[in-house]
Amino acid sequence: MISGGQKQRIAIARAMVRNPCVLILDEATSALDAESEAQVQEAINRCAGMRTVLIVAHRLSTVENADFIAVIEKGKVVQVSRNLTQGTLSLLISKQRF
Known part of the structure; x- marks a missing residue:
């Protein structure tokens, strides 16, 4: 098995x-x-x-080398970024909700 x-x-x-x-x-x-x-x-x-x-x-480690990262919240794209330190993505990381 x-x-x-x-x-x-x-x-x-x-x-x-x-x-x-x-x-x-x-x-x-x-x-x-x-x-x-x-x-x-x-x-x-x-x-x-x-x-x-x-x-x-959902794991940051899975996407940290991505060229672009899109954040989807409640079925809608709320951010597309090349930078992990901007906007919603930064907030999610700081709150460790990613």
Whole structure:
């Protein structure tokens, strides 16, 4: 039997091996421990330069290397930024609600 985290890593690896032009990841590292998340995030970062990657995440560590970060609140985009220190995103980080 394999764990949820192992299943998640396998699914991400299978998606990356297919070499898509666009890769959409929804909470891709949510079931992983910190060490596994770092390894998967490193692999995602290496592959991201060759394609468009859309990542849906609640963990800041998952999106900290993104070119753009969009904050969605109550179903509406309230901020799109390249900078983690501006507007709603900064407020969420300071309150650790991210």
